[in-house]
Amino acid sequence: MFFLIIGRGVGFFENCDLKTNRFLKTLEGEVCVPPPMWLMRQAGRYLPEYQALRAKAGSFLDFCYTPPLAAEATLQPVRRFRFDAAIVFSDILVVPDALGQKLTFEETGGPKLDPILTPKDFGRLHAELDRRRLDPVLETIARAKAQLAADTALIGFCGAPWTVACYMVGGKSSPDQAAARLFAYREQAMLQRLIDLLVEASVDYLSWQIEAGVDAVQIFDTWAGVLPCSEFERWCLEPVKAIVAKLRLRHKAARIIAFPKGPERSLADFTARTKIDVLGLGTCVDLQWAAETISAGVVLQGNLDPLALAAGGAALERAVHGILQAVKGRRHIFNLGHGILPHTPLSHVARLVEMVRRDAD
Numbered sequence: 001m002f003f004l005i006i007g008r009g010v011g012f013f014e015n016c017d018l019k020t021n022r023f024l025k026t027l028e029g030e031v032c033v034p035p036p037m038w039l040m041r042q043a044g045r046y047l048p049e050y051q052a053l054r055a056k057a058g059s060f061l062d063f064c065y066t067p068p069l070a071a072e073a074t075l076q077p078v079r080r081f082r083f084d085a086a087i088v089f090s091d092i093l094v095v096p097d098a099l100g101q102k103l104t105f106e107e108t109g110g111p112k113l114d115p116i117l118t119p120k121d122f123g124r125l126h127a128e129l130d131r132r133r134l135d136p137v138l139e140t141i142a143r144a145k146a147q148l149a150a151d152t153a154l155i156g157f158c159g160a161p162w163t164v165a166c167y168m169v170g171g172k173s174s175p176d177q178a179a180a181r182l183f184a185y186r187e188q189a190m191l192q193r194l195i196d197l198l199v200e201a202s203v204d205y206l207s208w209q210i211e212a213g214v215d216a217v218q219i220f221d222t223w224a225g226v227l228p229c230s231e232f233e234r235w236c237l238e239p240v241k242a243i244v245a246k247l248r249l250r251h252k253a254a255r256i257i258a259f260p261k262g263p264e265r266s267l268a269d270f271t272a273r274t275k276i277d278v279l280g281l282g283t284c285v286d287l288q289w290a291a292e293t294i295s296a297g298v299v300l301q302g303n304l305d306p307l308a309l310a311a312g313g314a315a316l317e318r319a320v321h322g323i324l325q326a327v328k329g330r331r332h333i334f335n336l337g338h339g340i341l342p343h344t345p346l347s348h349v350a351r352l353v354e355m356v357r358r359d360a361d
Contacts, residue, residue, distance in 0.1 A: 023085045026333060036085065059104070075144055075148070086152060092158060115179075155257070156218075158202045158220070161198035177223050202219070210254060219276075229265070232262060233266075309352060
């Protein structure tokens with residue numbers, strides 16, 4: 001079966017050759033069966049080879065800034081599972097680090113930053129990114145790109161301004177980001193200045209990644225869902241919209257994925273107004289609703305529950321089948337609804353790959 005709409009429309013190619021770059025074909029307008037797939041946090045603690053590499057790295061930040069190690073971490077999951085895309089091994093918090101905010105990673109407690117709470121705190125930040133601080137990430141991209149086969153895409157990324165601001169204001173990870181949400185109510189002008197700074201920093205950082213060789217970029221807004229709808233537009237939608245517009249002034253053909261882990265009712269408006277190419281969907285989103293509501297000109301990405309993958313067995317079979325049925329006939333990138341969990345058995349990931357590439361037919 002085959003049909004094609006000329007221009008940036010949608011074509012249908014049944015049984016897309018696994019030896020072609022199906023990730024890029026999907027972004028360029030083809031409906032590939034089976035769909036391309038990669039997993040968020042696919043280079044991570046569930047892999048024994050990652051654990052061995054991590055032991056050599058010293059601190060986590062040193063790991064991110066050591067190109068031979070970071071490039072190897074980028075490539076490991078692709079070698080093991082033949083995913084259709086690799087994502088650069090790094091962290092969203094290299095941006096505040098390159099803006100001059102003190103950042104450390106504790107082995108058990110996660111990231112620690114000196115909170116930005118006052119005008120004096122804000123004044124310690126650089127006016128723009130320190131490119132030299134991020135040069136190791138760009139070198140990682142070049143190293144990984146040189147070792148990837150032509151059928152495998154490379155994805156760069158940044159955190160969305162709201163999500164990065166949550167850490168910059170709160171100084172650490174939090175289940176509800178209460179510190180940043182209170183700051184948004186009490187110090188709107190200062191938060192707006194911080195968001196504006198992060199928009200410009202994100203545009204620079206993503207632009208450098210594209211120039212270094214990534215095929216697409218993803219904007220992670222992990223904490224979009226903690227905001228009420230009235231605040232979602234100001235702190236999540238508008239900053240991502242600005243990043244997309246400014247990035248396309250520099251790179252007209254930039255392929256942009258956004259992952260706003262937020263409420264369903266905000267996603268259609270978010271997608272239409274930001275003009276992204278791919279919408280990443282969190283686990284809580286009804287994929288059937290998304291397939292029927294989101295414009296067919298936008299690729300859907302997601303949204304398997306990471307716990308279903310960890311559980312395996314019949315639960316995984318049902319979940320994968322449901323996703324493939326919900327998106328049948330439209331462009332889709334198979335992924336999780338959040339990052340892969342560290343305790344996920346390797347055999348379950350292998351089974352997932354087998355199912356997606358078998359059952360999509």
